[in-house]
Amino acid sequence: MPRWLIPVLIVLILIVSVEIYTFQAFKTISKSKLIRFSYIAISVAVYMYFFITILTYDRSKGQTPEFQMAMGILLSFSIPKLVIVFVLFGEDMYRWVLKLFSVISSSETQSLVGRRKFVSQIALGLAAIPFASFIYGIIQGKYNYKVIKYQLSFDDLPTAFDGYTITQISDIHSGSFTNKEKIQYGVDLINEQKSDLMLFTGDIVNNKADEMDNWIDVFKQLEAKEGKFAILGNHDYGDYMDWNSPQDKIDNFQRVKEIHKKIGFDLLLDEHRYLEKDGQKIALVGVENWGKGFNQAGDLQRASSKIKKEDFKILMSHDPSHWQEKVKMDDFNYHLTLSGHTHGLQMGIEIPGFLKWSPSQFVYKQWAGLYQEFGRYINVNRGFGYHAFPGRVGIWPEITVIELKKA
Structure with a gap:
């Protein structure tokens, strides 16, 4: 047999x-x-x-x-x-x-x-x-966008960044979209937050760069006063489909990276940027995808090679398993990590303050929302778009707004 x-x-x-x-x-x-x-x-x-x-x-x-x-x-x-x-x-x-x-x-x-x-x-x-x-x-559920707000306090946050706001979005998955009016509503809702900084934590497409062609004019409308930055997610590498040739996959990956520039995002590929305000600064670090057991392209040491240990650091890493396996215990001290990837499996039950359950939790220890260990935080965004299952049940698409406070 x-x-x-x-x-x-x-x-x-x-x-x-x-x-x-x-x-x-x-x-x-x-x-x-x-x-x-x-x-x-x-x-x-x-x-x-x-x-x-x-x-x-x-x-x-x-x-x-x-x-x-x-x-x-x-x-x-x-x-x-x-x-x-x-x-x-x-x-x-x-x-x-x-x-x-x-x-x-x-x-x-x-x-x-x-x-x-x-x-x-x-x-x-x-x-x-x-x-x-x-x-x-x-x-309707896949368009039921929710704005989730957190206020996080840190002893060593530079004083100039007290009250600094960050909007995080993740997992756009443009290849799944079918309704431009609904997506425009979501983008408008993001802009309504009027945050200082906008961060996108990966998976702009399902597989192919041309999935974004019809949506560039919508997402280029995203605004943030202090800039927009992005990283890659596991789907951005084109690993989940058959290509006619290895070169086709390489060319597609290059076009995926170019999309971010077209919509006004600075794509961080294992590198950092300093954000300056009133003569003070914090470090924004962005790594390529690093997932437990697959696609470990990200190099955290390389991304942080030109910043100091005493700097206040925000890390963008698509897969939360990176934080669980490597980041949270790193003595270089990454104060806040922003991830996505899980989507909360797009189905589950959430009653704020009482119950949060999804099959996703059997795979990822940090699967949706804010977590803290060793005085360090990770926020796992539930995702803006959807993938595989064309909907959301109980786990709604998320726009995260984080306010940094000086403790």
Whole structure:
């Protein structure tokens, strides 16, 4: 048996099992053949659309909006089905326990037909919540921009920078955009913050430089009084698609770097800039992408080679695993690190002050928001755009505003 066949069989078995459970829920609550047939027809159509899209997907074109929509539709229907399976399987476990008890005690069990219908209704009701959430996330959630503000105090912040404001954006992923009016609204909202400094922490495209062609006129409108700076993210290197030749990939990477200049950003490639105010200065350091286990292009030592240890430092590094693995323990003391990359997986639950959860936290220790260790901070921006899944559910697109204060 070919090795590739084993995971395919496992996936098929899981799909069939989920569909059987979900179909049983519809079958239990209704005797209508129309409802049953509609469920089967819709499920088959969703799977066919997804697999046809995957099988005909041209990796030389990068991740297209069509690919993302196929993924979005599949998730919108699959996650609710998993909720149904969880509820019904739990009810089945309860049945098996009762049956085992009846065998041991030689007693008869009560009929659970009515109970099964009630549980199926509960399961479908619960499944409707993620289904509606995913549909909202695809239609509107990905444009539900949130401005998140922090005030951070430091003992060694130069006095001239007391009250200095920074707007951070990250993960534009222009290749995913389809609605210029909504993106313009997001850009206008960024400008409304009127910050001193604007920092972009990587992933301007999904893969190809030309994904940004239709959006340059929008993003060149971004304004900041003291300048705009940027770094590269993992997607900017073009590593996630098939190129016709190695030279094509090199040429694309060069064009991606040139995009930043077109929209008025100073791209930092393992280098620094001093920001000066009233005769005092702080160091802004920008590294190329450094991720745990992949694409470790960034060289922090090179980027910081011409600054001093006693300087107040802001580091831009796309992947927060860099902070976790290298930066936070570095005795060179990077006061504030700004990252992105995770998107918070674009799905989760956040209730400010009470709950913050996403599957992303099982991969990244710092996955969304502000964290502090050893007196050093990292902010992980949830991203301006979206990727893979064409929406956001509970984890909204973010514009971060940070005010620096002298402690």
